[in-house]
Amino acid sequence: xxxxxxxxxxxxxxxxxxxxxxxxxxxxxxxxxxxxxxxxxxxxxxxxxxxxxxxxxxxxxxxxxxxxxxxxxxxxxxxxxxxxxxxxxxxxxxxxxxxxxxxxxxxxxxxxxxxxxxxxxxxxxxxxxxxxxxxxxxxxxxxxxxxxxxxxxxxxxx
Amino acid sequence: xxxxxxxxxxxxxxxxxxxxxxxxxxxxxxxxxxxxxxxxxxxxxxxxxxxxxxxxxxxxxxxxxxxxxxxxxxxxxxxxxxxxxxxxxxxxxxxxxxxxxxxxxxxxxxxxxxxxxxxxxxxxxxxxxxxxxxxxxxxxxxxxxxxxxxxxxxxxxxxxxxxxxxxxxxxxxxxxxxxxxxxxxxxxxxxxxxxxxxxxxxxxxxxxxxxxxxxxxxxxxxxxxxxxxxxxxxxxxxxxxxxxxxxxxxxxxxxxxxxxxxxxxxxxxxxxxxxxxxxxxxxxxxxxxxxxxxxxxxxxxxxxxxxxxxxxxxxxxxxxxxxxxxxxxxxxxxxxxxxxxxxxxxxxxxxxxxxxxxxxxxxxxxxxxxxxxxxxxxxxxxxxxxxxxxxxxxxxxxxxxxxxxxxxxxxxxxxxxxxxxxxxxxxxxxxxxxxxxxxxxxxxxxxxxxxxxxxxxxxxxxxxxxxxxxxxxxxxxxxxxxxxxxxxxxxxxxxxxxxxxxxxxxxxxxxxxxxxxxxxxxxxxxxxxxxxxxxxxxxxxxxxxxxxxxxxxxxxxxxxxxxxxxxxxxxxxxxxxxxxxxxxxxxxxxxxxxxxxxx
Numbered sequence: 227x228x229x230x231x232x233x234x235x236x237x238x239x240x241x242x243x244x245x246x247x248x249x250x251x252x253x254x255x256x257x258x259x260x261x262x263x264x265x266x267x268x269x270x271x272x273x274x275x276x277x278x279x280x281x282x283x284x285x286x287x288x289x290x291x292x293x294x295x296x297x298x299x300x301x302x303x304x305x306x307x308x309x310x311x312x313x314x315x316x317x318x319x320x321x322x323x324x325x326x327x328x329x330x331x332x333x334x335x336x337x338x339x340x341x342x343x344x345x346x347x348x349x350x351x352x353x354x355x356x357x358x359x360x361x362x363x364x365x366x367x368x369x370x371x372x373x374x375x376x377x378x379x380x381x382x383x384x
Numbered sequence: 385x386x387x388x389x390x391x392x393x394x395x396x397x398x399x400x401x402x403x404x405x406x407x408x409x410x411x412x413x414x415x416x417x418x419x420x421x422x423x424x425x426x427x428x429x430x431x432x433x434x435x436x437x438x439x440x441x442x443x444x445x446x447x448x449x450x451x452x453x454x455x456x457x458x459x460x461x462x463x464x465x466x467x468x469x470x471x472x473x474x475x476x477x478x479x480x481x482x483x484x485x486x487x488x489x490x491x492x493x494x495x496x497x498x499x500x501x502x503x504x505x506x507x508x509x510x511x512x513x514x515x516x517x518x519x520x521x522x523x524x525x526x527x528x529x530x531x532x533x534x535x536x537x538x539x540x541x542x543x544x545x546x547x548x549x550x551x552x553x554x555x556x557x558x559x560x561x562x563x564x565x566x567x568x569x570x571x572x573x574x575x576x577x578x579x580x581x582x583x584x585x586x587x588x589x590x591x592x593x594x595x596x597x598x599x600x601x602x603x604x605x606x607x608x609x610x611x612x613x614x615x616x617x618x619x620x621x622x623x624x625x626x627x628x629x630x631x632x633x634x635x636x637x638x639x640x641x642x643x644x645x646x647x648x649x650x651x652x653x654x655x656x657x658x659x660x661x662x663x664x665x666x667x668x669x670x671x672x673x674x675x676x677x678x679x680x681x682x683x684x685x686x687x688x689x690x691x692x693x694x695x696x697x698x699x700x701x702x703x704x705x706x707x708x709x710x711x712x713x714x715x716x717x718x719x720x721x722x723x724x725x726x727x728x729x730x731x732x733x734x735x736x737x738x739x740x741x742x743x744x745x746x747x748x749x750x751x752x753x754x755x756x757x758x759x760x761x762x763x764x765x766x767x768x769x770x771x772x773x774x775x776x777x778x779x780x781x782x783x784x785x786x787x788x789x790x791x792x793x794x795x796x797x798x799x800x801x802x803x804x805x806x807x808x809x810x811x812x813x814x815x816x817x818x819x820x821x822x823x824x825x826x827x828x829x830x831x832x833x834x835x836x837x838x839x840x841x842x843x844x845x846x847x848x849x850x851x852x853x854x855x856x857x858x859x860x861x862x863x864x865x866x867x868x869x870x871x872x873x874x875x876x877x878x879x880x881x882x883x884x885x886x887x888x889x890x891x892x893x894x895x896x897x898x899x900x901x902x903x904x905x906x907x908x909x910x911x912x913x914x915x916x917x918x919x920x921x922x923x924x925x926x927x928x929x930x931x932x933x934x935x936x937x938x939x940x941x942x943x944x945x946x947x948x949x950x951x952x953x954x955x956x957x958x959x960x961x962x963x964x965x966x967x968x969x970x971x972x973x974x975x976x977x978x979x980x981x982x983x
Contacts, residue, residue: 239677241670242481246454249591250601256453257591259489269563270692272666272681322476349454351612351675352622352668 230305231337231344231355232363233276234370238354240267240274244346251345252335258332262337263346263355276355278346279337280328281305287318287327287336295334304339386595387449387896388412393491393513395506397579398439398498407492407923414982415900418448418718419475420873420913422464422493426473432924436466436571437553437578439499443558445486445544445584446493452484452592452672453600455892456884459484459672459879461567466924468571468578469732469786470829471553473920476558476572477833478870479543479671480565480677484880485542485761488588500580503551507537509587516551520581522551525725526560526894533585534766545575545583547727549774550822553577554784556732560724564679565671565692568729570806570828571786595898603891607884610676614883616845621678621879622668624657626698626755629810631656636842637945638815638852639702642709642810643738644759644801645934646947647812651711655701664717669694676879682717688720689767696720702810703734708741708766715763719770726774732786735807739770739799748794754779798935804829804926813937815947816841818857821957824931825861827917833878835864845882854953858961866910873913912981913971915965919983930973932956 245261253260263278285305288296295311296318303336307318312333319327319334328335339357347357358366395402415421434440443465450458461483467474486494489508503518503950510968521529524545533543535983540875542562548574549557557573558566568571581719612618620628633639634652641649653659653914660680669679683692689712696704696717704716722732743749744758755778756765756919772780783790787807806829813820819839826834840860849856867886868878874893886903894901932938933954941949962969966977973983 236667237669239670239674239679241674241677243454243675244674246452247601247675248592250597253591253599255591255593257589259483259589260487260591269669269681270806272669274669295611349608349675351608351618352677 227359229342229357229359230281230303230363231278231302231339231347232358232366233274233278234271234354237352238274239274239352240265241351243349243351244276244355246350247345251340259333262326262328262330262335276325278328279305280324281337281339286321286323290317290321292317299338302339302342305336306338307336309333309336385409386593386898387453388417389492389592391491392493392495393508394495394497395515396497397500397515397581398505398573400500400515400516406959409930410490412449414476414909415891416448416870416873416909417492418451418460418873418875419462419464419477420447420909421784422446423473423916423920425495425911426464426466427485428519430466431922432466435464435470436468436575437857439579441466441575441578443468443496443572443579444493445489445496447483448873449897450892452487453594454604454673455869455876455896456604456880457671457674457676458500458612458875459674460875460877461486462623462872463538463567463572465572465575467828468553468557468568468574470570470603471924472570472804472828472926473917474570474572474828476567476569477878478559478561478565478567479674479877480542481672482542482544482561482586483875485586485588488590489586489593490588493511494584496576496579496581497557499578499919503580503582505533505582506584508967510582510587521582523548526727527725529583530563535585537585538587541585541587542724543583543585545727546576546581547725547774547954549727549784550574550577551582552776553785554728554773554776554807556729556736557727560727564724566729566809569831571729573727576901594896596895600892600895603888603895607880607888607892608675610883611880611929616843616901617879617898618678618883620972621676623666624661625678625680625699627655627657627658627660627696629698630701631840633811634840637942637947638842639706640801640810641706643707643799644808644812645742646944647815647942647947650780652706652712654852655713655716656707659713660701661694663713668928674877676911678879684714684717689714689716691718691721693721693724695724700730700734700748702730704739704766707738708732709760710763710766711761714762715767722767722770722774723727726771728774730805731809731871733770733773734799736787736790737793739801740783741792742799743794743796745797746796777931801934801936802830803933804930805933806830811838812942812947814950815945816851817854817957818861819932819951820863820937820954821857821961822865822960824933825865825961827914827921834868834883835861836868836878837861837864838866846885851945851982852947852950854956858957858964861961861966864958866907868910869913870906870910873909894916908981912983914979915978918973922972931971966970
């Protein structure tokens with residue numbers, strides 16, 4: 227069963243624990259500058275957006291790679307960087323519409339869904355990040371929208 | 385070195401010179417970091433008798449070993465100095481994102497020394513440190529200052545700054561971070577202003593490591609799960625913010641009203657956390673690494689107090705609400721926004737205005753002196769005076785000295801509601817005796833967070849104690865004070881203690897630092913810190929006679945409510961407190977005690 231990293235930004239409180247634990251899991255240090263997931267925080271608009279690779283089905287990063295270093299993990303559906311093949315040209319970062327591909331120590335770096343057990347999800351207390359089956363993901367989005375609609379209907383009829 | 389960045393940044397403002405020095409590992413182990421380690425440095429380097437606003441005072445912004453890690457709420461830093469309001473040792477704790485960023489830049493703390501000839505801004509970009517002229521930033525409010533710095537430097541810099549209040553040495557000016565997070569108490573912002581440091585902006589690309597990554601991660605997860613499951617940390621605080629306490633404390637009859645003349649506010653419901661959530665809450669906001677998210681992003685949508693900002697928190701809505709008799713949530717929220725923008729401590733500001741309101745109602749201050757009527761409940765006067773305090777305009781210049789000096793000036797020092805010149809927080813100790821002992825003995829003047837006795841006395845956490853007896857209060861208060869001294873120093877937030885205790889903290893510290901912390905060693909470090917703070921104050925001229933409460937709490941019975949007829953029997957608790965602390969009857973640590981603590 228394929229699962230996706232579902233982002234419910236309205237639940238996010240901008241604590242950045244995701245950045246901390248992602249960087250530690252992948253690099254051994256709590257270091258937001260090297261996290262694959264990064265928070266975009268707009269305090270004046272009260273908007274907090276976790277930004278991370280969407281693992282696109284038709285991923286633009288894969289075909290632009292000249293050395294075939296970006297591959298699909300058949301288990302998790304994540305797009306992975308094969309470090310030995312990566313030549314550090316950053317074409318993938320250029321192609322990614324989300325800016326989700328990073329680069330340091332001469333290699334492209336990106337979210338690998340922690341091999342199917344995303345650390346960011348585990349530490350996200352308000353459950354703004356969830357790791358869900360595709361079917362459940364679309365369902366929860368629909369449900370969340372329905373809940374909001376219900377609330378506004380209640381306001382109208384009240 | 386793990387958990388610590390390993391370096392201290394010293395900024396000599398007079399000579400415009402910066403230099404790095406290595407962190408003293410032995411001292412770090414004995415005093416943990418943050419509050420403890422910075423207090424040790426202030427004790428060693430600053431003459432306790434110095435004028436807090438003189439160049440010889442120092443201001444340290446310090447992180448703890450857990451700051452910048454995934455430890456629950458490990459996002460804190462502390463401003464440690466001799467306080468401008470109190471003249472006592474001050475440590476003001478703040479969340480936001482500044483503390484972790486400082487560590488990512490490679491520093492455990494910044495020590496500000498001397499006075500700059502002209503106002504400056506300190507810019508730290510990893511190991512590139514620059515002292516720049518503040519130029520036109522001087523005079524700007526906190527929000528404008530951060531906006532300009534982000535425009536000039538980039539949005540990823542994290543800032544602390546002072547507002548007009550700090551520039552003008554308002555004695556209860558604070559240091560602000562992320563626009564609305566405050567190192568609020570004891571006048572640390574006035575000290576920063578006296579040094580002519582407008583702001584510090586920091587950006588760091590480095591990281592923090594743990595000595596035993598696997599065990600540390602497990603310890604963090606364990607605490608995280610406990611916080612999520614906790615009634616307060618996983619329920620009340622996320623849902624209603626700290627103001628969830630308004631109704632609770634009011635029902636118990638210790639919600640100080642109109643400068644502590646009463647213990648219940650008839651309009652509490654109108655300023656409660658529930659009402660805040662219903663009327664003005666936009667969403668929750670967390671400090672870094674905090675799974676609780678008690679921060680309130682709010683908006684007053686219409687009317688003359690329309691605005692957008694953060695707050696009010698519990699202590700704030702009490703100080704600007706019930707203590708001033710103000711039931712208008714919009715007015716109190718507006719006053720809170722002004723405090724954030726001008727860099728003013730909401731608790732002391734509210735307490736000072738409440739004191740002035742009582743002086744006014746007793747005919748000791750006239751409308752002519754103030755420029756308007758100053759009766760209790762006058763929300764418009766509250767809002768108006770807050771701006772005047774921040775800029776020291778008109779009567780605001782008088783109030784900018786704090787309640788103790790205001791009450792003294794107008795001939796009724798007994799109407800100041802606080803200890804060691806610092807205003808009380810939102811609990812009338814006649815309804816919680818242990819809290820009275822806490823207020824009297826707190827090293828930074830009246831303070832609720834040094835040993836939050838409301839937890840056992842009212843909330844039943846970790847055990848329920850009868851609030852209206854003295855039994856066991858000294859012992860419990862000491863345990864709380866020592867634990868919190870250690871906890872503050874670690875870099876995490878007081879609020880975690882609703883769900884975890886010293887064992888969890890010791891495990892996180894041990895696995896992060898590699899130092900062999902046990903619960904006993906942790907509490908010993910806390911006791912060491914507490915005693916060192918006490919020694920600083922004794923050398924500054926404080927004595928046992930300052931460990932007291934206003935006459936109102938000691939002699940005037942609570943007029944109504946569950947604590948009706950009660951006064952605080954401080955003299956039944958204080959001698960026991962001194963004895964259990966290993967201090968002599970004058971409140972001085974004995975030689976044996978100091979030797980046992982390695983001081």
